[in-house]
Structures are given as C-alpha cells and as structure tokens.
Amino acid sequence: MVDDTKPTVLVTGASGGIGEELARQAAKDKCDLLLVARNADRLTSVAEMLSSKYKVSVDTLALDVTAADALARLDAMLEAQGRHVAVLINNAGLGDIGPFADADADRLNDMVGLNVAALTVLSRHFLPGMLARGTGGILNVASTASFLPGPNMAVYYATKAYVLSLSDAMAYELKGTGVTVSALCPGPTATGFQAAAHMEGARLLKFAAVMSPGRVARIGWRAFKRGRPVKIAGLINRVQSRLMPFTPRSLKLGLVSFLQS
Ligand SMILES: NC(=O)c1ccc[n+]([C@@H]2O[C@H](COP(=O)([O-])OP(=O)(O)OC[C@H]3O[C@@H](n4cnc5c(N)ncnc54)[C@H](OP(=O)(O)O)[C@@H]3O)[C@@H](O)[C@H]2O)c1
Numbered sequence: 001m002v003d004d005t006k007p008t009v010l011v012t013g014a015s016g017g018i019g020e021e022l023a024r025q026a027a028k029d030k031c032d033l034l035l036v037a038r039n040a041d042r043l044t045s046v047a048e049m050l051s052s053k054y055k056v057s058v059d060t061l062a063l064d065v066t067a068a069d070a071l072a073r074l075d076a077m078l079e080a081q082g083r084h085v086a087v088l089i090n091n092a093g094l095g096d097i098g099p100f101a102d103a104d105a106d107r108l109n110d111m112v113g114l115n116v117a118a119l120t121v122l123s124r125h126f127l128p129g130m131l132a133r134g135t136g137g138i139l140n141v142a143s144t145a146s147f148l149p150g151p152n153m154a155v156y157y158a159t160k161a162y163v164l165s166l167s168d169a170m171a172y173e174l175k176g177t178g179v180t181v182s183a184l185c186p187g188p189t190a191t192g193f194q195a196a197a198h199m200e201g202a203r204l205l206k207f208a209a210v211m212s213p214g215r216v217a218r219i220g221w222r223a224f225k226r227g228r229p230v231k232i233a234g235l236i237n238r239v240q241s242r243l244m245p246f247t248p249r250s251l252k253l254g255l256v257s258f259l260q261s
Helices: 017-028 040-054 070-081 105-133 154-173 213-225 235-246 249-259
Strands: 006-012 033-037 058-062 083-090 136-141 179-185 230-232
Touching: 006 017, 006 070, 006 105, 017 033, 017 040, 017 083, 017 136, 017 213, 033 040, 033 070, 040 058, 058 070, 070 083, 070 105, 083 105, 105 136, 105 154, 105 179, 136 154, 136 213, 154 179, 154 230, 179 213, 213 230, 230 235
Parallel strands: 006 033, 006 083, 033 058, 083 136, 136 179, 179 230
Antiparallel strands: none
C-alpha cells in the first residue's frame, strides 16, 4: 500500500530551551513539524516564529506526554492532518536537585514518567512506521549526566543513564534498516531547566562552561543527520565525559556531590 501521508518531525518539549532550538534546526532543513509541550501559548509563539521564518508547516499540540491518552491524541492529530512521524525528537525532560531521602515522591514519579517512560513509549510507538518506510529516526536528548551517578540529583542522573543505554542499544539493533537512533548528551545549557530543577544556587553553574541551547541543538541535529549513535555537545563536556570511566569512583561521586549543591 502506498503511504501518501506527509513526513513530520515530532519534537517533545518544544515550547522553549533545547527543544525549541532543535525544532529550529529541523525547520531550517525545510522539515514540517509537530511541536508538543504543555504550555499552549508558548508553543503557538514558537510555531508562528518558525513557520514565518523558514516557510514550513508547523502544527502544535498542547499535551502532557506522560498522560494516559497522549498516544491516542497524537495519533488522532496525525491522522486528521494526513501526516506520519518520520523523525521523533524525545527532548522533554525534567530534573530536581536535593538528597534522595528528602525528594518529593510525586516529583520523582513525574521525572521517571517523563524522562524514561514517555520517551520509551513514544519510541516504541513510532518506530514500526519508520521501519516499514525504511527511513527516519529518533533523537533522544540524554545528558553528560548519563555517564556517571549523580549524588544530590540521583534520580535525574539515573534517568539519563537509561536514555543513553536504551538509545545505544536501539541504534545497534537498527543497523542496516535505514532508521537511526542518536543520543544527544548536553552539559549545562542556559535554559529554563535549572530553575525548574531548583538548581540556581548550585556550584555546577558557577564552574561549568554553560552552552547556549542553539549551539547544543546545532550539534545534536547535525550528529543525528549523520547517524551518530552518541554525541556529547562541546569539547569540554566531551573530554570530561570520556574521562569518567578512568576516574576513581569516590573522586567522581565526591565531585558531582560538591558541584550539585
Ligand atoms: N539545560 C541543561 O543544562 C540540560 C543539560 C543536559 C540535558 N538536558 C536535557 O535537555 C532536555 C531539554 O531541557 P531544557 O534544558 O531545554 O529544559 P527546559 O527549558 O525546562 O525545557 C523542557 C521542555 O520540556 C517540556 N515539558 C516538560 N514536561 C513536559 C511534559 N510532561 N509533557 C510535555 N512537555 C513537557 C517543557 O514545556 P512545558 O512546560 O510547556 O510542558 C519544555 O518545553 C531535557 O531532556 C533535559 O534533561 C538539559
């Protein structure tokens, strides 16, 4: 059967930060977009800016991707518009700073639900269509936190280790299918993430080389187009992350604990 639906890049968490900039990179390449996040007003203004600047079709869906009906609402919209997801960008993510024992249990549940479960469910849902078409792919936003445990931000680091592990394994499984999976690993990036994670006072932000979301997105989109399974954004982040396996455990845990407080 001929698939006459139009290819679309679906970006989660596109109402700001790295997601907005990844959407911009895809729009620059003349890809049509479906932008998803919870804040409808922010999504609309991002969509209007991208469609007028890059002359592409940009639709929005105000959606909590962790909601039970998220897939049904996405499918209904795609079907109504005669579109399919050619590229899925799993960018929406959430962090929270503080000792594990003091963490708000609902917040931890939200974090795992978004960073782990929603990313997994969306990937599993849209992958078969990509495989049937023999093209497309998934760009998962992981983190430099994927490479080590994170005392004082333990659950966030663990979720990002999951994202990297899942993406790397999927990329291997999909070799030769025409479908690719990439994990983008940014270090500290100037977005709304830090405020949402209550990290503004953290030492990390004083010592780290904070990158702009535009630069992170340019690096990530280029790596995805080249089919790179893992891309660490920025030279300093790359060197630090690649040294992690050779760094004594107590030293790296102590360092992260110091920086994340
Ligand atoms: N900034 C950093 O330093 C940094 C470093 C490494 C990795 N990352 C990762 O980069 C990704 C993007 O983060 P960011 O830095 O751009 O942070 P951000 O500015 O806080 O953006 C997060 C995005 O996710 C959306 N979102 C949150 N919960 C959602 C939900 N339940 N359903 C749908 N959308 C949701 C937010 O929009 P709404 O509030 O409108 O829903 C927003 O668009 C995350 O996965 C993060 O872990 C960030």
